[in-house]
Amino acid sequence: MPTPIDAQVRPPSPRETMQKERERAQGTFDLERLTYAMGGGEADVKLRRKHMFELERDPLFKLNDIHDLTKAEIRERTMAKFVSMAHYLQSESIPQFQQRMNVVSVADPAFWTRFGVHFGLFLGALRSGATANQMSYWMSRGVITLQGMVGCFAMTELAHGSNVAGLETTATFDERSDEFVIHTPSVSATKWWIGGAAHSATHSAVFARLIVKGMDYGTKTFVVPLRNPKTYQLLPGIAIGDIGKKMGRDGIDNGWIQFTNVRIPRAYMLMKHTQVTREGEVREPPLAQLTYGALLQGRTAMVADAAVTAKKALTIALRYAAVRRQFKTGDNPLETQLLDYPIHQRRLLPLLAQAVAMGFTSFRMTALFEEMSEELEALGTDSDAEETKSVLEKLKETHATSAGLKAFCTWNALETIEKCRASLGGHGYSAYSGLPSMYNDQAVQCTWEGDNTILTLQSGRSLVSSYTDAVKGATLPGGLSYLNSLPEVLTTACPSDAATLELDTLQAGWDCVSANVVKQAHDKFEEALKSGGGAKNREEALELCSQERFVAAKVHTAGYLFRMFREALIELAQNEPADNGVVATLEKICTLYGCWAIEENAQHFLKYRFFAPAQMDAITAEVTRLCAELRNCAVLLTDSFDLSDHIINSPLGRHDGDIYNHYFAHVKAANPHEPVAPYFERVIKPLIEREDVGFDDADEIDLDEELKEIQEEREGGDEDDAGDDDKEDEADKTRKVKETLDEPPK
Amino acid sequence: MPTPIDAQVRPPSPRETMQKERERAQGTFDLERLTYAMGGGEADVKLRRKHMFELERDPLFKLNDIHDLTKAEIRERTMAKFVSMAHYLQSESIPQFQQRMNVVSVADPAFWTRFGVHFGLFLGALRSGATANQMSYWMSRGVITLQGMVGCFAMTELAHGSNVAGLETTATFDERSDEFVIHTPSVSATKWWIGGAAHSATHSAVFARLIVKGMDYGTKTFVVPLRNPKTYQLLPGIAIGDIGKKMGRDGIDNGWIQFTNVRIPRAYMLMKHTQVTREGEVREPPLAQLTYGALLQGRTAMVADAAVTAKKALTIALRYAAVRRQFKTGDNPLETQLLDYPIHQRRLLPLLAQAVAMGFTSFRMTALFEEMSEELEALGTDSDAEETKSVLEKLKETHATSAGLKAFCTWNALETIEKCRASLGGHGYSAYSGLPSMYNDQAVQCTWEGDNTILTLQSGRSLVSSYTDAVKGATLPGGLSYLNSLPEVLTTACPSDAATLELDTLQAGWDCVSANVVKQAHDKFEEALKSGGGAKNREEALELCSQERFVAAKVHTAGYLFRMFREALIELAQNEPADNGVVATLEKICTLYGCWAIEENAQHFLKYRFFAPAQMDAITAEVTRLCAELRNCAVLLTDSFDLSDHIINSPLGRHDGDIYNHYFAHVKAANPHEPVAPYFERVIKPLIEREDVGFDDADEIDLDEELKEIQEEREGGDEDDAGDDDKEDEADKTRKVKETLDEPPK
Numbered sequence A, B: 001m002p003t004p005i006d007a008q009v010r011p012p013s014p015r016e017t018m019q020k021e022r023e024r025a026q027g028t029f030d031l032e033r034l035t036y037a038m039g040g041g042e043a044d045v046k047l048r049r050k051h052m053f054e055l056e057r058d059p060l061f062k063l064n065d066i067h068d069l070t071k072a073e074i075r076e077r078t079m080a081k082f083v084s085m086a087h088y089l090q091s092e093s094i095p096q097f098q099q100r101m102n103v104v105s106v107a108d109p110a111f112w113t114r115f116g117v118h119f120g121l122f123l124g125a126l127r128s129g130a131t132a133n134q135m136s137y138w139m140s141r142g143v144i145t146l147q148g149m150v151g152c153f154a155m156t157e158l159a160h161g162s163n164v165a166g167l168e169t170t171a172t173f174d175e176r177s178d179e180f181v182i183h184t185p186s187v188s189a190t191k192w193w194i195g196g197a198a199h200s201a202t203h204s205a206v207f208a209r210l211i212v213k214g215m216d217y218g219t220k221t222f223v224v225p226l227r228n229p230k231t232y233q234l235l236p237g238i239a240i241g242d243i244g245k246k247m248g249r250d251g252i253d254n255g256w257i258q259f260t261n262v263r264i265p266r267a268y269m270l271m272k273h274t275q276v277t278r279e280g281e282v283r284e285p286p287l288a289q290l291t292y293g294a295l296l297q298g299r300t301a302m303v304a305d306a307a308v309t310a311k312k313a314l315t316i317a318l319r320y321a322a323v324r325r326q327f328k329t330g331d332n333p334l335e336t337q338l339l340d341y342p343i344h345q346r347r348l349l350p351l352l353a354q355a356v357a358m359g360f361t362s363f364r365m366t367a368l369f370e371e372m373s374e375e376l377e378a379l380g381t382d383s384d385a386e387e388t389k390s391v392l393e394k395l396k397e398t399h400a401t402s403a404g405l406k407a408f409c410t411w412n413a414l415e416t417i418e419k420c421r422a423s424l425g426g427h428g429y430s431a432y433s434g435l436p437s438m439y440n441d442q443a444v445q446c447t448w449e450g451d452n453t454i455l456t457l458q459s460g461r462s463l464v465s466s467y468t469d470a471v472k473g474a475t476l477p478g479g480l481s482y483l484n485s486l487p488e489v490l491t492t493a494c495p496s497d498a499a500t501l502e503l504d505t506l507q508a509g510w511d512c513v514s515a516n517v518v519k520q521a522h523d524k525f526e527e528a529l530k531s532g533g534g535a536k537n538r539e540e541a542l543e544l545c546s547q548e549r550f551v552a553a554k555v556h557t558a559g560y561l562f563r564m565f566r567e568a569l570i571e572l573a574q575n576e577p578a579d580n581g582v583v584a585t586l587e588k589i590c591t592l593y594g595c596w597a598i599e600e601n602a603q604h605f606l607k608y609r610f611f612a613p614a615q616m617d618a619i620t621a622e623v624t625r626l627c628a629e630l631r632n633c634a635v636l637l638t639d640s641f642d643l644s645d646h647i648i649n650s651p652l653g654r655h656d657g658d659i660y661n662h663y664f665a666h667v668k669a670a671n672p673h674e675p676v677a678p679y680f681e682r683v684i685k686p687l688i689e690r691e692d693v694g695f696d697d698a699d700e701i702d703l704d705e706e707l708k709e710i711q712e713e714r715e716g717g718d719e720d721d722a723g724d725d726d727k728e729d730e731a732d733k734t735r736k737v738k739e740t741l742d743e744p745p746k
Helices: A014-025 A031-038 A042-057 A071-091 A094-107 A109-129 A132-140 A292-323 A342-378 A385-423 A425-429 A435-446 A452-471 A478-485 A503-529 A538-544 A546-575 A582-600 A602-607 A613-631 A634-640 A659-670 A680-688 A696-701 A703-715 A722-742 B014-025 B031-038 B042-057 B071-091 B094-107 B109-129 B132-140 B292-323 B342-378 B385-423 B425-429 B435-446 B452-471 B478-485 B503-529 B538-544 B546-575 B582-600 B602-607 B613-631 B634-640 B659-670 B680-688 B696-701 B703-715 B722-742
Strands: A151-154 A170-174 A179-183 A191-194 A203-212 A215-225 A238-242 A255-259 A262-265 B151-154 B170-174 B179-183 B191-194 B203-212 B215-225 B238-242 B255-259 B262-265
Touching (some): A014 A292, A014 A634, A031 A582, A042 A094, A071 A094, A071 B680, A094 A109, A094 A292, A109 A203, A109 A435, A151 A191, A238 B659, A292 A385, A292 A435, A292 A634, A342 A385, A342 A546, A342 A582, A342 B452, A342 B546, A385 A425, A385 A435, A385 A452, A385 A478, A385 A546, A385 B435, A425 A435, A425 B435, A435 B385, A435 B425, A435 B435, A452 A478, A452 A503, A452 A546, A452 B342, A478 A503, A478 A546, A503 A538, A503 A602, A546 A582, A546 B342, A582 A602, A582 A613, A602 A613, A613 A634, A680 B071, B014 B292, B031 B634, B042 B094, B071 B109, B094 B109, B109 B132, B109 B151, B109 B203, B109 B215, B191 B203, B215 B262, B292 B342, B292 B385, B292 B435, B292 B634, B292 B659, B342 B385, B342 B546, B342 B582, B342 B613, B385 B435, B385 B452, B385 B478, B385 B546, B425 B435, B452 B503, B478 B503, B478 B546, B503 B538, B503 B546, B503 B582, B503 B602, B538 B546, B582 B613, B602 B613, B613 B634
Parallel strands (some): A151 A203, B170 B203
Antiparallel strands (some): A179 A262, A191 A255, A203 A215, A238 A255, B170 B179, B179 B262, B238 B255
8 A cells, every 4th residue: 555755754863762771771770880889889880880981091991993904913002001900909909900891892802812822821830839039030021011021821722722731732851951852743733723923922831741850740820931022033943933814803812823843941841730850850749739729719700701702792782772773663653663672672682681690690690709719718627527527518519510510601702692683683793783703702711721511511410429429418608508308499489379570489499300310410421320320431421411400500600690699689679779679680680590591491380380381371471471571670670780881882882872873984984985996907897897608619610510521431442542541651650659668777 | 630632532524423424324214205205296306406506506696705704795796697597587488487486585694685685576566457558568677587677566655564555645636737746754654674675666556545635545666766867876866775794694784765846647556456637536446455365475585484494594503413522421422413412402393393394385285275266267257156255255264374384483583593593502603504594584574564463363363263263164275274163162171091192183183272272362352342341442352362372373373384294194194105214204394393383382182171280191191102203303304304505504514514614714815814913013012012101290389288388378468468459350350241241132
């Protein structure tokens, strides 16, 4: 049906629509207070704002042109930022600087990594492995301030990643000269993926097998100079190359290194733990090194990063969904905002709830980590056995849980980015939406610092062992406390008249189901160990229950996120005024997370009969209902994530909603007008002006008539023998050649 | 414990390991026969080999350097390939050429798209929309052979993607001049994402609202010249820009187009359907256009592409897993091959089964599509009502199913690539592994040609309506036939003594659960329509059950893939000798797919009680067992996918297994040695040689002593009034200035 053009309704501008979204949410919660709650408290939020502001003003941290820089350009720009960050590193306390780096990691993940290679990995290796004298030696060489040296961390090799014990590079002690000879024995032993190696590092912390007097003592750490710090020329015996193009984080100059009989003084081996004397005596440390602490800190940072990264992606997707209109429904004269579609709410809002859960969990992990560090330090010779055991038990639990959290939170963030990207439709495929590079940058978080699958299995392995402990009557701490009420917890079920959707009920459900999946892994393990169970030893039995361990870690971690969120909420409720909507809103988000994660893991809730099928339907209905409710304040929730437009770095995720004008302007600025394609003359013109080079003129040969004539001639008889003579001649020649060839060599 | 270095065992080379893998699988199946079965028959396989061979020899189709080309370089190379493909297009039959394009789509997705914009979209628009005279006009202008013109397809706009009816561009008929005026009224109406627009197209098929005499007739298609084909200068009124950097497929020159009162002759509107006469009379076609056919063909191609793309990714991941060793387990002196880890088998082999299922489904879809096209064509005036109804019923079913298949198969392929990439650990992050660009190229398949979420909901909508038909007693065809046995099918359950894992049982399970999830969506829809159900009309009711529709489409599609695989297997078993292992191997793969997909959808199988919890455990055990069994022939299965090393284009997925040497050589060749970083002088030197610019010399100012003196002086009394005089002077000045400002304007 044709319609008169005069009667057509003009939609409000995206900017107006965005304004209406904020008006709509007014009164739901106090934005500033929720921001503090989401951001770990007022002081932290204000500090982060200060950091964001300083980044935005810093000309080196220009972000909006990064998608069109070449790899060479992005490498240089990333390196240029070192000066800026080294300044703060010199002038700030370490915890303050860490907070700054947390902001930088979301704004510029490649720079964060490249700087972190020196600051976290190289310096970290010295801190944990150098003796006091060694440390002051390297400090006098400028290791803290990057004045005189830049470090890298040469652990992984071409054929060896996760298995550090299997590295091939050797460090052979030469007693005569009191030196180590660092050597790469094969291509597969080439140091690989070494951030900083290709361009920026003067020194490396090299993991190599310590060989003394023909004995292999396993991998230790050696400081090996790579380049002359004055000229950056490679030192003798060092071959370095660029690893080249990666999926993301191209600002990092990852390289490969081959050592060919490179000599370093004995004093360059880090000797806080294993020591080699002048005479070649190897002294192993009395106790295996306790590195849990460093691992936990790294993982906490990655969980925090995952939470903020997910919030960044969701800010873009939700603001876009608020102003993008698509299809008319019913008798509305305007097209519908994406955010009004129930399926779109379902795509994004549970992910928002998950991101918030990850955020609260990261804060609680940090607190837990600090508390535990204090307790560990307080442990002394006068601690009683009970006390020591309790702290170590807690450490073990935190270690296992943090492995699972690192894995699932980095996966969650990756999945969130991808779902946000896809929710933008075609525009999510534009580099300028910011989401493709976020995906490509995030992907590696799931691999380094412990491959997620391996970490998940470690977490599962620890859960199996905790289950054994619980059965034996041990009391388990914190996130494992649900195992203390075995066997009852295994068979609880949600009563049919229960308020299915209260947080207490959800918690009971998570406890029951977590206990059951852990039991399943434990039982499978025990079964494999029995005679005929297929496993020759514990290691094999663990392999045979790896799928079950994986599931156990997955469910345990989802339940743990819920538990942490809920505990944070309870704590918050004690301090936050009840009338500002902060607790009420977070309670909804927490319920949404709990219910949605149950839906995602529904098979276990049904299998272990915590919920009956009809109750699962109620869970699904609740997820849908909460999504619809939170839709009303979705934009305001993105505001509470408190990320500046500079950090968001996407015209489609702008605070003011003016997406199309800015996106168009951005695309135009990034792609200056060319009158014709630069390759027009070379490629296009020859294509469209080409003439068919056919074989039509081959008809001129008139071959078939000719062939007929030749044949007739041939069949016409042997009028003369000239032909035959010729043939004989030919046959003669052939024979002669053959005879020559057949002659025996003289 | 230190170990003597002499006693260390050297592992076999990757090449030797790969050879052993093939020996290990010997006798499992006849490789060539399985290749034919996987590839749609001997003839198709041989044709594909011919195409792969021709591609490999074609210098323009060099693939191994693509990761380091700039966007400008990749654009030019992509365009250069047009000549090569245009040659085949001229000399081959359409079906033959389509087969060639199917190979090209896996080797070079960006070229495939860029060429397809002209060949599939522009030419397709003419085919479906031009009258006979219009068609021959454009043919005489070179549209088939690209001699004289290159077309693009200007549908989507900045603010309008999926909703074609909402496009803003106008085509206003000017009766005086017998022309249309094509106009872009606003920034948001800018044609956006137009492949070919930025550089290569001379003409575009523009979707614009037809406006005649003040009435809007909705969107129609117009051919609008963009550039002078001789010079490629833009024509008056045309503004075109480059869309710039994308997530992937940078070889396509996507652009934006703004039309500013551009005039085209009336005859350039495609008039096979809607027509506009010289007098401005608009004649709508008697029947809505039947475009199902074209849609189905496009979707079939995308399902086939998804299957082959997934196989390509799996070839890389499985071959890598075969030769990569990591960690020692038990008393094995060698590190374990990744492929030997149960969790690694679990990560990859179910995806292999899924890829095979998608492959067989694509062949059957093609056959179904051809059969249906014939039936549709045979429908004439003499067909009886029953016959017509049956064909249309089948068409409807195929349409709905193909929407779901397009969505889930492209998603499956994307997920498969990502999981394969991650399974390579760190090396999956290297561009040279080939998987990052595969991911980035594949992502858009989930958005264009129908956004996957929208297609899924369409499929779900159709399932709801089929359920209503089934309840009313209609007999449903093909993939929906399970709805014909309502209500029994809803309540079947796997008997406790049944052979849980036979294909028949699995099929019964899929039928039961598919019927139940469709019923769930249907019931939710009906409930929403009831008074108090929340929906004012059918459209709103559909929105309220969108989550349930989504689930219905998801489960139905997984079940459909299983059904198609199984049917193909039954057919194959009739022709294939029983002793060559082909059918037996495929049966295992089919069982693995069925069981694993059940595990993935376990909540529904438990909720609708087809399986009891213990039976679900049996399914899980069977998945693990089949993975372990298929592990033995995993490498040979990748061989049966029959993709050349050229197409695989990854040193880590090489047929011969010699991964490290080739990967290293590749990285070195792609990243030539630089003695020092190009930005050493600019950036690195100033960093490490910088001196602290501190404020220590500020002490020289000796300020505090001075301040004390000044203060004492000030407090010392008013020996003279000079100061006060000064103050008065100042006050005076201020007053004067103020008076001047307060003066009324003259």
